[in-house]
Amino acid sequence: SRGWRNQAIAVVALAAALCAGWAQAALTEVYRFYHLDAGRHFYTASAAERDKVLNSYPRFAYEGVAFFAYPTQDPGTIPVYRFYHSGNGSHVYTASEAEKASILTNFPVYSYEGVAFYGEASAANGAMPLYRLYNSKLGTHFFTTSGAEANTAVSTWAWFANEGPVFFVRPGPGQPGSGLNIAPTASLSVATTQVNVGEMVNLGIGLPEAVAAV
Secondary structure: OHHHHHHHHHHHHHHHHHHHHHHHOOOEEEEEEEEOOOOOEEEEOOHHHHHHHHHHOOOEEEEEEEEEEEOOOOOOEEEEEEEEEOOOOOEEEEOOHHHHHHHHHHOOOEEEEEEEEEEEOOOHHHOEEEEEEEEOOOOEEEEEOOHHHHHHHHHHOOOEEEEEEEEEEEOOOOOOOOOOOOOOOOOOOOOOOOOOOOOOOOOOOOOOOOOOOO
16 A cells, blocks of 8 residues: 555655665774783773873783774764772773663672764664673773673683673774774783782873772
C-alpha cells in the first residue's frame, strides 16, 4: 500500500541521515602513554594534555594514537567519563551510567574528572570494541582495541582480568576497519622501581573538576 511504502521510505531516509551524521562527525585522537616505572597506562583526548606530558614528564613513554573517539556528543555517541584514583594515581574510564553512579556513591578514592570524550554504545557502522583489563597487582585498568593485546596480557600476566568491551570507538583515518591499535612502543611489564603518587603531572587540562596525577 501507499502508506507502507511511505513508511519504508521514511525509515530508509532516517537510516541514511544517521549514517551521514556518523560519517560527517569529527573524530579526535585518543593518545596512549606508558609509565616506565609505575607500569600503568594513561589515555587522553586532549592535545594540550598530551604535549604537557611529552614536554615535562620523560618517564611517560608515548605510545601514539590508541584509537579515535568524538570530541562532542554527535548522533549515536555516548559520554565516556574519566575518574582519577587518588591512592594509586591511575585513571578509569566508563560509559556506563550505572558504573559512574556506583563509583561516585561507593568509592570516594575516585575523583570525578568529567567527560573525557564520546564513544559509541555498539559496533554499528564500523565501530570497534574497547576492552578493559583490571590489573589486580596495581589496582589499575588497561584499555586496548586489540583483542590480541588483551589476550596476551591475560595469558602472560596472571594479575590481569579481561573485563570485556566497555564501549566502542573508531579505527579512524588510515585504519579503516582494522580493529587494531597502532602498535605500542612499550610493554606491560612492571619495573621494580615504583614512583610515589603525587610526583607526576596535574593532568586536569581541559577537564572539569580535574585535579589529577598519573
